[in-house]
Amino acid sequence: xxxxxxxxxxxxxxxxxxxxxxxxxxxxxxxxxxxxxxxxxxxxxxxxxxxxxxxxxxxxxxxxxxxxxxxxxxxxxxxxxxxxxxxxxxxxxxxxxxxxxxxxxxxxxxxxxxxxxxxxxxxxxxxxxxxxxxxxxx
Numbered sequence: 819x820x821x822x823x824x825x826x827x828x829x830x831x832x833x834x835x836x837x838x839x840x841x842x843x844x845x846x847x848x849x850x851x852x853x854x855x856x857x858x859x860x861x862x863x864x865x866x867x868x869x870x871x872x873x874x875x876x877x878x879x880x881x882x883x884x885x886x887x888x889x890x891x892x893x894x895x896x897x898x899x900x901x902x903x904x905x906x907x908x909x910x911x912x913x914x915x916x917x918x919x920x921x922x923x924x925x926x927x928x929x930x931x932x933x934x935x936x937x938x939x940x941x942x943x944x945x946x947x948x949x950x951x952x953x954x955x956x
Contacts, residue, residue: 820894822902824914826861830854831894831918838891841881845891848928849881851918852935861915866945870937880934890927897921919946 823831834846834854843850855863856874892900898913904924905917922928923943932939 820898822898822911822913824912826858827913827915827918830858830861830863830915831897833857835894837881843891845893846897847891848922848925848931849877851897851922852931853877853881855915855919858915862946862949863915863919866916866919866942866949869945870942872935872937876935880931890925900925916946916950 820828830851831846831854834850837850837853837857838844838846841850852867852872853874855861856867856872856877858864897918901913901917901921904921905911905913910917920943922932923939923946929939932942
C-alpha cells in the first residue's frame with residue numbers, strides 16, 4: 819500500500835512514525851500524523867495547519883500530557899487504506915499529505931485531539947480543500 823503514497827506523504831509518514839517511537843506509542847495517532855505534516859513543512863497540510871495556528875511545540879506539549887486523547891492509534895496499512903478511499907472520492911489515485919489531513923478532519927476518533935488544539939474539523943477540511951483548489955488539485 820505504500821506505493822499509493824506520494825514522496826511527500828512517505829516523508830510525512832516517516833516523520834510521524836519517528837514521533838510515535840519518540841513517545842513510545844504503538845501505531846500512528848492523529849497527533850503523530852499532525853506532527854509529521856508540520857515537520858515535513860512543505861506540504862498543503864502543513865500550510866493549512868499553520869494558517870489555523872497549529873505548531874509542533876503545541877502538539878508536543880499536548881502529547882506529553884497523559885490525560886489528553888491523541889486519537890486512535892492505527893496501523894500504517896489501516897491509515898493508508900482509509901486515506902486511499904478518501905482520495906478516490908476526489909478522483910485521485912494517490913495519497914498525498916493533504917489526504918492524510920482530510921482523513922483526520924473526517925475521522926471521529928481524531929475529533930477530540932483536533933478540538934483540544936482548538937481546531938474545528940469542518941474549518942480544517944474547508945481550509946485544506948481551499949488550498950487544494952488553489953494548487954489545482956481538485
